[in-house]
Structure formats: C-alpha cells, structure tokens
Amino acid sequence: MSNCNCCCSQDNKYFDKLEAILKNYAGNEADLIPILQDIQAAYGYLPKDVLNKMCEKTGMYPTEVMGVATFYSQFRLVPTGEHVIKVCFGTACHVNGSEKVADALADELKVKIGETTEDGKFTLETVACLGCCSLAPVMMIDEETHGRLTPDSARNIIRDYYATGRA
Ligand code: FES
Numbered sequence: 001m002s003n004c005n006c007c008c009s010q011d012n013k014y015f016d017k018l019e020a021i022l023k024n025y026a027g028n029e030a031d032l033i034p035i036l037q038d039i040q041a042a043y044g045y046l047p048k049d050v051l052n053k054m055c056e057k058t059g060m061y062p063t064e065v066m067g068v069a070t071f072y073s074q075f076r077l078v079p080t081g082e083h084v085i086k087v088c089f090g091t092a093c094h095v096n097g098s099e100k101v102a103d104a105l106a107d108e109l110k111v112k113i114g115e116t117t118e119d120g121k122f123t124l125e126t127v128a129c130l131g132c133c134s135l136a137p138v139m140m141i142d143e144e145t146h147g148r149l150t151p152d153s154a155r156n157i158i159r160d161y162y163a164t165g166r167a
Pocket residue numbers: 088089090091092093094128129130131132133134136137138
C-alpha cells in the first residue's frame with residue numbers, strides 16, 4: 001500500500017470533474033465548445049491546468065483551445081468574485097439609464113466593467129437583454145433580479161450586501 005503524502009490524490013480529485021465531463025464526449029474538435037461550456041459550469045471558469053489536462057486527454061492542441069476560449073465572450077479565463085453582477089445593456093435598459101447605473105456600480109466597487117473587486121466579493125459585467133425589459137434598467141446579482149434601478153439604488157443594493165453580511 002502506498003503512503004504517498006504528496007498532492008497527487010488531491011489533484012486527482014480536482015480533475016474528477018473534468019474526467020466526468022469528458023466521458024460525455026468523443027473528444028474531437030466538434031466537441032470543443034460544449035466541453036468548454038461544461039468545464040466552465042463545473043469550475044466557474046476555465047482554469048489553465050484543467051485546459052492543459054483536457055488537451056492531454058483528448059489530443060487537442062492548446063493553441064486551438066485557447067483560441068476558442070479567448071474568442072467567445074461567454075468564456076472566462078479568470079475566476080469570478082463570490083457574486084456576479086450583470087448590468088443589462090439591452091436597448092430598453094440602455095435608454096433608461098443602465099450606463100449610469102453601471103458607472104455608479106463601478107465607482108462604488110472601485111472596478112471597471114469585467115473586473116472583480118479587490119476583496120473578491122463582486123465581479124461587474126454587462127450583458128444584453130435579461131428578458132425583463134418592463135423593469136428597465138435591470139441588473140442581476142447572481143440569480144436575483146433588481147429592476148427600475150437608479151445609480152443611487154444600485155449603490156444601495158451593494159452597500160446592503162456588505163451591511164447584511166451577504167458579501
Ligand atoms: S433590455 Fe434590459 S432587460 Fe431587456
């Protein structure tokens with residue numbers, strides 16, 4: 001019996017999710033986007049070591065994989081914060097001031113769009129229509145929708161997360 005105390009068993013566990021994903025695919029190039037989507041769903045983003053392991057297992061080329069991962073905006077190469085804020089920049093929200101809402105959030109959180117706060121609590125993103133235009137301007141924080149926002153009400157929502165220990 002092995003008394004190995006190195007990190008290999010932990011590594012195996014870390015890659016278990018990848019192994020489970022790859023079982024669902026033949027592993028050829030046509031599967032690349034769905035595999036990347038599944039990896040992102042499982043890990044929250046596309047960790048480089050997981051992508052390397054995937055290339056090892058499938059024979060895909062790292063340059064090709066990175067090309068696809070960086071081309072599509074749906075893929076993240078860095079981990080997000082604990083909470084992801086999605087400010088809608090669809091037409092209805094845009095004409096109702098979502099840009100000012102996003103600016104206020106960026107100022108409140110001291111980040112730019114696409115960045116994560118220094119404390120790792122929030123990632124600020126913009127998206128196209130969230131499907132609830134009658135509430136414009138709208139943002140989602142994780143699965144929660146916040147509508148009819150103003151720059152001040154958006155700031156207050158963030159402050160409330162911190163004040164109530166949700167962040
Ligand atoms: S445009 Fe923002 S929810 Fe539709």
